[in-house]
Amino acid sequence: MDDMTSTADPDKRAPGRPRSARSEQAIIDAVLGMIADGEALETLSIESIAARAGVGKATIYRRWASRDQVVVDAVASLKLPVPEVAGESVRDDLVTLMSRIGQPSDQPRNGRVMSCLLPQVARNPDLHHWYQQVIEPRREVTRRVLRRGIETGELRPDLDVEVVLLVLAAPMIVQRTMRWNPAIDEVGLAERVVDAVLTGAAPG
Template sequence: MNRAGSRPPSNGSTRGRPRSAAVEQAILDGVMNLLEDGVPLGDLSVERIARTAGVGKAAIYRRWSNKEDLFVDVIRAAESAEPELPGTSMRDDLVVLLESLRQRSLVRRLLAILINAHAQTRSSPKIWAAYHAGVITPRRDLGLAILHRGRANGELRTDVDLELAVEMFVAPLLIPSFVSHDPDLPDGLAEQIVDAVLQGLRPVNS
């Protein structure tokens, strides 16, 4: 796959680059729209993607050698940056992190990508590895960093397994997303989860 190398030099003009960027975005949006409509990744053909995006098949083949590479870029394009944390306390940071995860789980497009990425765990380890590296790991690392600061500040017991604690916080949001395509994740759920879990993780004298 060679995107930049396939584009001709601008020769002082940038007219060609916006068109190339627009085509690429149209293809990514086309895949996202199909996934959002409930089409499994395995059922997506280059012909169908091209038709949905309004481009020729050659435009897809010039950018991606296979559907795996295309879907990896779809994952990267769909995900937003991690939230800015207030830094006022471990609880406040956790609430912001979980609220961001709750909001993401309510976006049909992101939910469809999550379900498809998980479904490809066995048939396409490359896709799941890309999702894990680009989405799960950064979010998990952010959660661990919050808990490490909380433990250093005396907001968390020193004997708490931080890896397990991260899972305790995020599982109530992730499990409904996998079970239901329209998960019930009401306002205030982030605060409810954080406060419930922290009851068992705070120092006894807090």
């Protein structure tokens, strides 16, 4: 994918007639449905998206300049906003942040989309770059929580913040997108992951 710029900013959209919310949602749903069905991003086209959405190609081009921008906005629509943290307890803030990672959706399709998308992120440099931009705000909030914990003495002064970010997020992503271990009860998973990590991150 050679143009991974999101069109979320209305000023960056191609000029045209006012947006039709119904048509736009049909297009977004079409892209997500195709990804959930296992189609590789490289095989998606404006023609196939338009056919699935039941709209003309011109309807898509009035809203997006390219196929890649349609895909970016469709996938971005799945991402939940970064939650606000209270700033009082490192543990509570981490639980708040981790509980939103891979949070089950009321639409089972969305979970399939992410499961199909992640392998493609790994092998597509452009998509990987875009995905990093999407998740970096959540990572940065988590970094600030960990650094605050170091400053307040809640966490070890020699803590490797980047490694802790990885150790916190990885089990949430793998378990919630792949159900890697069916024996895991996902109720309270964020709390248990955070507590397990903080056992090693706490001051000696």
